[in-house]
Amino acid sequence: MIEIITIGDELTCGRTADENSRFIAQELAVAGLGVSRIITVGDAVEGIIRALQDMLPGTRFVIATGGLGPTDDDRTAPAAAAAFGRTLGENREAMALMENRYREFGRAMPPAAVKQAVLPEGCRIIPNPVGTACGFSIDDGDRQFLFLPGVPEEVRAMTSGFLIPHILQASGSENCIVSRTLKVFGLWESQIHELLRGSLPATPAVSLGYYPQYPEVSLKITGTGRDRGAVEQEVEAFQHSISEIIGEYLYSLTGESLEEVVGALLNKRGETLAIAESCTGGLIAHRITGVPGSSGYFDRSVVVYSNRAKEALLQVPRELLDRHGAVSMPVARIMAQNVRQLAETTYGLAVTGIAGPGGGTPEKPVGTVFIGLSSAASTQARQYQFSGTREKIKIMTAQVALNLLKTFIQPRA
Amino acid sequence: MIEIITIGDELTCGRTADENSRFIAQELAVAGLGVSRIITVGDAVEGIIRALQDMLPGTRFVIATGGLGPTDDDRTAPAAAAAFGRTLGENREAMALMENRYREFGRAMPPAAVKQAVLPEGCRIIPNPVGTACGFSIDDGDRQFLFLPGVPEEVRAMTSGFLIPHILQASGSENCIVSRTLKVFGLWESQIHELLRGSLPATPAVSLGYYPQYPEVSLKITGTGRDRGAVEQEVEAFQHSISEIIGEYLYSLTGESLEEVVGALLNKRGETLAIAESCTGGLIAHRITGVPGSSGYFDRSVVVYSNRAKEALLQVPRELLDRHGAVSMPVARIMAQNVRQLAETTYGLAVTGIAGPGGGTPEKPVGTVFIGLSSAASTQARQYQFSGTREKIKIMTAQVALNLLKTFIQPRA
Numbered sequence: 001m002i003e004i005i006t007i008g009d010e011l012t013c014g015r016t017a018d019e020n021s022r023f024i025a026q027e028l029a030v031a032g033l034g035v036s037r038i039i040t041v042g043d044a045v046e047g048i049i050r051a052l053q054d055m056l057p058g059t060r061f062v063i064a065t066g067g068l069g070p071t072d073d074d075r076t077a078p079a080a081a082a083a084f085g086r087t088l089g090e091n092r093e094a095m096a097l098m099e100n101r102y103r104e105f106g107r108a109m110p111p112a113a114v115k116q117a118v119l120p121e122g123c124r125i126i127p128n129p130v131g132t133a134c135g136f137s138i139d140d141g142d143r144q145f146l147f148l149p150g151v152p153e154e155v156r157a158m159t160s161g162f163l164i165p166h167i168l169q170a171s172g173s174e175n176c177i178v179s180r181t182l183k184v185f186g187l188w189e190s191q192i193h194e195l196l197r198g199s200l201p202a203t204p205a206v207s208l209g210y211y212p213q214y215p216e217v218s219l220k221i222t223g224t225g226r227d228r229g230a231v232e233q234e235v236e237a238f239q240h241s242i243s244e245i246i247g248e249y250l251y252s253l254t255g256e257s258l259e260e261v262v263g264a265l266l267n268k269r270g271e272t273l274a275i276a277e278s279c280t281g282g283l284i285a286h287r288i289t290g291v292p293g294s295s296g297y298f299d300r301s302v303v304v305y306s307n308r309a310k311e312a313l314l315q316v317p318r319e320l321l322d323r324h325g326a327v328s329m330p331v332a333r334i335m336a337q338n339v340r341q342l343a344e345t346t347y348g349l350a351v352t353g354i355a356g357p358g359g360g361t362p363e364k365p366v367g368t369v370f371i372g373l374s375s376a377a378s379t380q381a382r383q384y385q386f387s388g389t390r391e392k393i394k395i396m397t398a399q400v401a402l403n404l405l406k407t408f409i410q411p412r413a
Numbered sequence: 414m415i416e417i418i419t420i421g422d423e424l425t426c427g428r429t430a431d432e433n434s435r436f437i438a439q440e441l442a443v444a445g446l447g448v449s450r451i452i453t454v455g456d457a458v459e460g461i462i463r464a465l466q467d468m469l470p471g472t473r474f475v476i477a478t479g480g481l482g483p484t485d486d487d488r489t490a491p492a493a494a495a496a497f498g499r500t501l502g503e504n505r506e507a508m509a510l511m512e513n514r515y516r517e518f519g520r521a522m523p524p525a526a527v528k529q530a531v532l533p534e535g536c537r538i539i540p541n542p543v544g545t546a547c548g549f550s551i552d553d554g555d556r557q558f559l560f561l562p563g564v565p566e567e568v569r570a571m572t573s574g575f576l577i578p579h580i581l582q583a584s585g586s587e588n589c590i591v592s593r594t595l596k597v598f599g600l601w602e603s604q605i606h607e608l609l610r611g612s613l614p615a616t617p618a619v620s621l622g623y624y625p626q627y628p629e630v631s632l633k634i635t636g637t638g639r640d641r642g643a644v645e646q647e648v649e650a651f652q653h654s655i656s657e658i659i660g661e662y663l664y665s666l667t668g669e670s671l672e673e674v675v676g677a678l679l680n681k682r683g684e685t686l687a688i689a690e691s692c693t694g695g696l697i698a699h700r701i702t703g704v705p706g707s708s709g710y711f712d713r714s715v716v717v718y719s720n721r722a723k724e725a726l727l728q729v730p731r732e733l734l735d736r737h738g739a740v741s742m743p744v745a746r747i748m749a750q751n752v753r754q755l756a757e758t759t760y761g762l763a764v765t766g767i768a769g770p771g772g773g774t775p776e777k778p779v780g781t782v783f784i785g786l787s788s789a790a791s792t793q794a795r796q797y798q799f800s801g802t803r804e805k806i807k808i809m810t811a812q813v814a815l816n817l818l819k820t821f822i823q824p825r826a
Binding site: 011012013014015017018019021022023024025026027028029034035036037038039040041042047050051054056209210211275277280281282283284285286288289290292293294295298299300301302303304305306308309312313342343344355356357358359390391394 | 463
């Protein structure tokens with residue numbers, strides 16, 4: 001079994017979220033390796049020593065992060081030396097790697113950095129491909145302790161690049177890992193679970209993880225085995241089974257975001273998009289423009305919060321606003337159609353709704369949303385009823401609008 | 414000292430971030446109470462028992478979250494009973510509270526919920542003001558173990574409403590706590606630290622916490638003491654000292670977001686805003702419209718990604734775009750001025766820039782941003798050079814633009 005120790009006062013006082021233990025646990029889980037316990041302690045040497053000495057009986061690997069930097073409150077190396085009865089000394093290999101690193105960065109090595117190479121004797125160095133502080137490992141009886149710096153970016157690089165293959169190999173596994181992320185929108189985690197239950201291949205070497213993040217769910221398929229080709233086939237077959245059951249809700253088989261999928265579709269087809277947003281207030285455009293290269297297919301969004309803006313920027317007839325209200329099917333339709341025609345784009349996407357918490361009426365309660373979509377061939381609008389906070393309604397509306405566009409461009413077979 | 418135990422397989426496999434331990438640690442820190450260790454274990458009964466029995470010598474309070482729900486993998490109550498040698502039984506008080514809760518929700522109590530009232534004998538009930546599962550506490554020797562459910566919303570409510578005052582009182586403290594959050598933009602954490610060092614009142618009863626969240630920093634001042642009036646005065650004096658040193662960078666003394674501050678200013682003055690966005694792609698409008706009631710002062714944003722959109726929606730002269738480029742001082746000026754005039758609002762705010770990763774040139778590298786601000790009295794534009802990823806440049810540009818508007822509306826004395 002594997003334990004994780006994260007070290008730092010910023011963690012025990014809640015100043016910083018502990019991203020590292022979660023990332024490492026996730027990567028280990030994907031590799032089929034279980035974490036039995038995660039311990040977080042502050043910077044005090046005694047606390048670190050105690051954590052290192054006090055492991056569970058079956059633990060084979062201990063992964064510790066943090067406290068390897070150049071400042072006074074970085075005390076993991078002396079604590080490790082004390083915990084395992086080693087002396088501390090300047091490690092030549094670590095020093096050489098660090099000097100190289102500063103040379104690559106084109107910076108002079110600050111005197112304080114030398115401390116980062118003062119490590120317990122007899123440890124093995126774990127190179128840091130991103131930062132200046134090396135990691136190191138110490139064997140103690142049956143156990144191996146692996147120490148990494150605490151900078152999340154460095155932990156991510158060292159976990160994927162070293163930790164996982166090292167542990168797999170050291171634990172005698174010759175397995176390789178194949179994983180794939182599917183993105184689901186339109187079903188909640190429990191619904192997916194219900195639909196898939198009992199219908200997936202009984203392949204012990206393939207596992208499925210659920211990672212919900214409102215309003216969508218990522219499914220991570222992970223296969224392990226000796227023969228990469230065979231594992232890839234099993235993962236493929238597993239994914240195929242999932243697609244057969246919930247295929248209409250899968251918008252990506254390779255982990256992209258919805259705006260990336262939409263962007264890639266538009267790009268490939270040489271098509272363009274204009275948006276008219278009321279209740280989402282710019283969120284759809286913000287998502288679309290978060291994708292590098294979006295200026296190639298995204299022309300504009302008009303965020304028309306006032307009726308005057310709807311009239312001026314989208315030529316929505318005053319009479320239509322008076323008769324049906326700004327939040328209505330005909331207004332969503334004409335917003336989509338007019339933004340497309342005015343921008344001379346392939347598609348026009350429009351939303352109008354009541355995000356709350358105020359502004360609801362018995363006929364149109366908070367969460368009432370109309371989404372319009374227009375192309376040269378047709379203009380349609382649909383009504384939705386969402387719920388939750390203002391933020392959740394904005395997020396859901398943007399997601400449903402992007403999904404509507406995606407499905408329109410590329411209907412499911 | 415205090416320890417925290419968080420329980421759940423979703424935590425040890427990295428599926429869910431452990432928000433609870435961070436929130437509790439933060440609230441305890443604010444109350445002047447230190448956490449010596451945080452332990453995370455899975456749902457297995459043996460692991461929970463071991464975690465409960467294996468506390469550090471000086472620990473007085475142990476706060477455990479998770480595993481109190483109705484499903485089979487919720488096993489904290491039986492583990493606690495086993496760890497402290499108690500029998501399990503239906504707790505009448507918990508049952509009555511739960512029945513009440515379902516009555517309030519207007520829902521029938523599902524049979525599985527009964528499990529939530531099966532607790533170790535002799536425990537004390539901790540009411541849950543949000544959900545259906547009660548918490549409970551058990552005294553064991555010198556130690557008190559406090560068990561809460563794992564739902565973050567419930568943990569937050571029970572921590573603030575019960576845990577903190579209870580621990581303060583049980584540890585013999587008659588202290589009250591006064592805290593205040595200041596929002597800083599324009600200085601990094603290390604710069605604030607440098608500026609404030611040695612210049613704040615040496616008041617042992619008042620502490621200062623730094624909570625950076627790109628691109629800003631929250632400062633939390635916390636005072637503790639017996640006499641609320643005296644503590645409030647000390648916190649006030651502490652805040653005054655901070656304001657004297659970095660006052661020009663403080664945009665809120667009460668923890669609001671920048672868009673809330675801008676919104677409240679506009680609201681109070683009966684003024685209105687229109688925005689023209691290029692590189693932020695709708696993010697400024699998204700932030701503005703995240704504030705309930707923003708429809709009262711926000712008229713529109715035009716997200717003009719193409720030059721054609723800049724011409725059509727903002728009447729930016731083609732000749733200006735050709736001569737200076739879309740990312741230029743004159744274009745930012747005219748975007749701000751024209752969006753204000755077209756929308757007939759008090760202010761016009763405009764941004765144009767290169768968010769990257771592509772699109773940079775030697776003269777205008779990635780991160781070059783121009784921000785324009787127009788009122789009836791004047792129109793100005795400024796040039797900035799930001800750095801980082803596309804996302805970071807968008808975030809920083811939106812923040813600087815909102816800050817520019819805020820400072821223009823309400824200049825510092």
